[in-house]
Amino acid sequence: MADFQYDVDADGIATITWDVPNKSMNVLNIEASQELEALVDKVLADDAVKGAVITSGKADFAGGMDLNVIAKMKEMAGDNPAKGLFDGIMGFHQMTRKIERAGMDAKTNKGGKPIAAALPGTALGIGFEIPLACHRIFAADNPKAKIGLPEILVGIFPGAGGTTRISRKLDMMTGSPVLMNGKLSDPQAAKRLGLIDEVVPADELLSSAKEWVKNATDADIVKPWDQKGFKMPGGAPYHPAGFMNYVGASAMIHGKTQGVYPAARAMLSAIYEGAQVPFDTAIKIEARWFTNVLMNPSSSAMIKTIFTNKTALEKGAVRPEGVADMSVKKVGVMGAGMMGAGIAFVSAKVGIDVVLVDRDQEACDRGLASVTDILDQGIKRKKVTEEKKAEILSHINATPDYDALKGCDLIVEAVFEDPAIKATVTKAVEEQLEPSAIFATNTSTLPITELAKASRDDTRFIGIHFFSPVHKMNLVEIIKGANTGPEAVAKALDFVRQIKKTPIVVNDERFFYANRCILPYVNEGITMLAEGVEPALIENAAKLLGMPLGPLQLADEVSIDLSVKIVKATQAALGDDYKGTNAEEILFKLFDEDRMGRKNGAGFYAYDEKGKRTGIWEGLRENWPVSDEQPDLAQVQHRLAMQQVLEAVRSFEDGVLEDIREGDVGAILGWGFMPWSGGPFSWLDIIGADKAVEICDDLTEKFGERFTTPALLRELSKNGETFYGRFGPEAKADAA
């Protein structure tokens, strides 16, 4: 079936309507691109047609490229994937360039046919790169529409001419948020930025575009970059005005990406090299760099985890089969502290009725006040309107009265992390609930199976671990207790889908998944400190891995007292099996000196009176002197990375994780694990099991058995396998 409709009106203006059958959103694949190109040929060849408008038959224009296209292109040139990609990308360029040049004479720029884009709604990625090739872009005044080029966020860059066109349309300062940060704009903002030309009422979209086509002159349809004497806005690289922009851009991108994101570097090279040559050469250069990025394993890993697998999990990839829709209608949130208020907010925001319960009205009101605070911040940043605020608040009933919980189909309990208190609350709440209701506990440390013992029905009892702050952190860790049933899992997943977050489902084991992996990272950093490693080296090594926070800074964020509490609890739980670490001495010393981290303005770091970090606390180097001999950067990085990665592998080995996709998505969303790597399992696949084993064996010899190579990793190395090759969704499908 055709993805595009074609018809010509009485004025001789063709309308090319993009409307992919059986999809709610248009996405472009190779065949569709060829189809569009053929329709443009038709417009150009038909003397009765004066020009064309490209629009959409859906509420939005297009969501971007069908990312499967990348894999397809790689196969197009046999055993030379780079050639397949390059040729494929040049195919897109040929199509967009045909629109842009519209049949005009190469020398005189005369005789072309005007082609306008009419965007009813969202236009992203190649769904905006096609309009960028058109001669004028109209957008319906639809505040929900998002316009922009978000490619950089999944590890690639706008490679269908977007990079080259934006860098010729906007100077580097203006264009940089669009290209480098993937900033999206609503139509009004897009017009202000210069991304589009006109914003018109929705019902006048097509007529306005047609009217323009009807009256457009030869001069109206020649792009500045196709005219003689074109100058790069803001100056080309070796123009005095542009010089410092380019010097600065490299430095800024380098520092910001810490050198680990190939896409940003490649895009900047495409802009720089492209700025010095004519447009047609520039898009060829863009295609070479885009090919280079698509060939980089980091980009494939990022697309796989941050796009493909994250989307799959959000769409219920691990939802138990055969369980009917369990969407939440009324949720009871127990505990109106920071977590409870956050959970109430994200639920009310999507229209779920919330009963927010705490021990007295005062506590409930405090919870409601924190929700109001979040909304007011949104209003300040113009993300929320007063009406929206009122509507969200109207969904929340903050009351100490347990009777109000009647009719709740889900409870999320977020009271103090104390099993006895939780048990009391569980029993009291369940008295108000229908037997079909699901009871979820939000805990980050307590075993679910134990907590479930307080429940009247442990098959309908589950852990839902939100990360703090709830309204900002997108991962939700769902924990199955020993007896948790499929309906509870489905309920939790449906709830997470409703609140537009990303779920992973794990089994019940100490610290579940995310915390289990991040704690050893923090510990390893502190252990190195105890060994005499320069603290700056520890922190910078982590950042050079692409970790958002160094282990010492993270320890300050988590707070030293919590870490000490965790150490003590672990000691108590493991008894004689507990193996002490060098890190504990340091943690206890900081604790004794009342250096609790960011919260009291003193920790591994020093802080000023406003709570801003001023530098590593000088006392660290006094108490734990820095050795003259420092390890090389790679060793520090291996230790920090492997402590997280090995824990992820062990989680998979011992069944806490059932799906490596969840391990990767959870790692990036949960604790910011090296996003460029696609997650711990993807990273191991990138470096290869052989190399991983070599690193682990070396570290085990030097630093002890916490680096012991997991049997599974050794097996993969022996068999020459990868994690995704053996455990990925395709492998699973083949096996089934």
Next chain:
Amino acid sequence: MTEAYIYDAIRTPRGKGKKDGALHEVTAVKLSADVLNGIADRNNLEDTSQIEDVIWGNVTQVGEQGACLARSAVLYSDLDERVPGVSVNRFCASGLEAVNMAANQVRGGAGNAYIAGGVESMSRVPMGMDGGAIAVDPYLAMKAYFVPQGISSDIIATKYGFSRDMCDEYAVESHRRAVAATAAGHFDKSRVAVNDQNGLEISRVDEQIREGTNMQGLGSLNPSFKAMGEVMPGFDAVALMKYPELERINHVHHAGNSSAISDGAAAVLIGNKEFGEANGLKPRARIKSTAKIGTDPTIMLTGPVPVTEKILAQTGMNINDIDLFEVNEAFASVVLRFQTYFNVDRDKLNVNGGAIAMGHPLGATGAMILGTLLDEMERDDKETGLATLCIGSGMGAATIIERV
């Protein structure tokens, strides 16, 4: 092997490299021609066609310094038109590199005599006007962890623990020595006045030396590279990626403890024994060895240390065999690094001051400090001297000379 000798060395004054500098009115090609004529005249070279080549250091080779300035300078001068010319760019060491190339050509038997040296009119052809991929091409800038030189000088200070006070003290001493050397006439032998076409004097002094430079005065200056390091565009982040053992970069350098932007030219007459005999000239020194090296481009300016180790190794000497050192004062930390690494007595190092006091006309400085070194060796009756410079993009160059 044929030996290469220095027969003579001259230089112009080092002028302030700004629009109000004494040499701003003089073109780079005239400055060059002046020292070419000066050295030929002073040595009574009647037949200049014996000069095999003019090898001319020059960094910013655009505008009037473009299109092979060396050849233009020959044609502007009174030298025989059969003398060709080649411009060479090894950034701040260009003048010394020109000498080294000439010496090595002589040693290799390619011609009897050369004039080597260089020029830079930084007031007329500002630094950076020739662009350059290393800072601008994103692939290269990121691969090389590019930061500007000022940031590099601050990395050196941070990594090796040179405080602002240490750098300022070094600068104060540079001025003090330059003032004393000028008063005592130490520069008179090689420094020649620049005159106009009518023989009227334009400049005869190194105008940037400041008598009475002191710690209080320098202390009031703001660091020059803090903003570009910490704010826009944030080069410190790049520096820390390459030097992750540092928590932050201490920005200690400023206009007062860095070399000044400057105008000037210098020429060195180099030849074999036969050349001297044929022209009745007595060699002043033998060029014992030359060396160059590449180093980490981010810290960039530590080259004098490894290139000195290299040149000592290849001559079988050790640091104590050197009686006098000229280490170009690009930034205070560069010399402090050299001094502390080799534990060199300050009384042997830059005894007449250096570029912090006098200025650093990029393409000429290498040849200038070699001349200063030779003059001082003769004055103080020292046998062996070493000149070395740090170089942009991470390089180092050195020359060892011996009196004969």
